[in-house]
Amino acid sequence: MSSIIRGVLPPLLILGVLGYALSWSEYPRKRNVLIGIGVIIALMILWRIKIGIVASRHALLLNIPLAISGAFFLTAERLPFIPARMMTFIRPVCILSIAAAFLLKNFNIGSNADADMLPSLYSAIKRDSAHRPEHFVIDAVKNAVRSSYYLGEKIHSAAPEGDSAEEIERFFNSLRFSNRVIYLIHEGRGNAPSVGLRREYPHGCGEVIFSGYRMRHHRKNFSVSRYSCRNALMVRKYQPAVIPDLKSVVFKEDFEKGVSVSKNSFADRLAARNHLCLWTNGTAPLNMDICPLGWLEKSFGEISRAAQDPIAGNWSLYLKSRSWASVMSRSSLPRGNYQASVLIRAVSDSSLRLGIRYKYGNTMINKQLAAAVLTPRDGIVEVILPITEAECPAAYFHLLILSEFGDFYIDDVCVRRAAKPSA
């Protein structure tokens, strides 16, 4: 009922005022029209805030009444309730502020984060590709989509390092079409990586490094997990072969202490983390329907069915020492007993712990369910996690994998319904 009131009542109010304002305009009385428009704007904004969609695209239409009433405000000889002398002062201030906003926004007066970032990134790319020839940083962009046609010139003009724009361009082109693992350094909003890469790198993309990730909250109830899911879904829809987006990461100390982490502090700490790698071999497209690493809009049951099919693309998640991965499901699961199996391949001697994380009441609870000590000689090892209803009474959970020390790959993760509690 409240959702209906929330959804229907404000538009009806707006309609009433809009209609009344329009009916006034049959007998033009500017003051009435102005008041009507002002009320409409206020109601629309309130409504938008209430239903939580104040994104720029939704607010685009608000510009129409704003511009009209603003113009009236700027050009009217006298406004109601405002003395004429005040108008002579207010008007130039308004004009100047509009002009300033326009100039600052449209001519990039002020800092340009992307342009500032690119030169240092180019150095990093070159340095990194020299040290680790099998990996490349290929693109480094705030919103992850920058046509690399301009990348060379941008870097060159911002901070020439002796390389010409053509050389930089050639360097990037040589990387772009190689079949090797590709880096993407991601700075900026969550849904960044990246629709555009599909076009730029049609063969798929490999490693993702999140560096200085900044999470923004547009809505108070827009939780990190929802945000991550949306990103992941977006990537999945638009970029099925490119980048699974790994956002849901919890921190070691949280896991050990079992403390609840509020959404805001979670986001803040997410911003503070160094990096996490997600690895594919760069040649085979990652099949997101089969890869059950949580970026899925379907239920776990469907994943289980899909996972019985042969895996089309080779994929693996690379976890560095002392880092975490969290595998999450978007949709709620029916309560019951589950069994998670994780295929792990150690790169160096490593110790890892596996567990679950779920929300119970208002508290996030972390539980360790298994631990493993592995060496590279062990090859691929399957770790089974029994997730019983007693262990996890919540409707959904995240699977947590922690590297205490040592690097390793996670080659597969699968969660299935278990008929009875596993041993």
Place this chain on the structure above:
Amino acid sequence: MKGCPCSPPERGITARILHPNVLLGASCLLTALLLVVHKIADPLLKRDSIFYITYLEKWLETNDFCLFLSQNPEYLKLPPLYFICCRGLVYLLGSVQASCWILNLLCISLLPIPTYYLAREIGLRSGAALTAGLLLTWNPPVFDLGTNCLRDPLFLFLTVCALWMGIRAFVRDKKYALPAGFLLGALPFIRYEGWEVILLSFAAAVFLTCRKTGRREKLFKLALAASGTAIVPAVFLIYFACSASESRWLLVGNMCKYGSFYFNKFL
């Protein structure tokens, strides 16, 4: 002869130059020029732009819209009208990216015209109406759209046109009712937020119709506008339903599904 009382008063050169239509044209040209300069200074595209360009490129590869949508169901989610407009420009310009951008450029640089007439319609003087047009066009978020390949400029342009024609139809001239309805009907096929504009506009129109004065005439205008609104969805439904594609009913179903999606979000 000079002072003949029946001849219209002569207008000075300044008055002719400062005629609102001249100023309107000049502001459109100036906006277009600024957009080109801005595009040269910062030619980078936003994320969604590249996605839309990819959409069009794939469509061009297939050359059959229904077949393309059947093969790429992830694109079913996007309302098709923007891409159809861009596709039309591709025939003229050859380049997909250029076509998308030119469409955006046109929409933004011509935006002062409908805004001017809309503002005039609700009682602003011509100077204020021109200012309204410039304020809307040169406001940074809107202006920024003109250098990208996004659906929003076309949506905004058609919304302002529809509002202007709708208000004009109800206040004065009934011949604007049908085109106003037609434009309103086109909006959801550019962005699904268009349903909201339709809802608001029609509810306002119903409110106006309920008033005592000229009720019958207003009802007629409302019916005209409603029939105009129904044209575009009907054309799309018929087009999809009559296509040779095997998955034509899937296309029809998806159109309805995503059309209702926006309202479901509210409720």
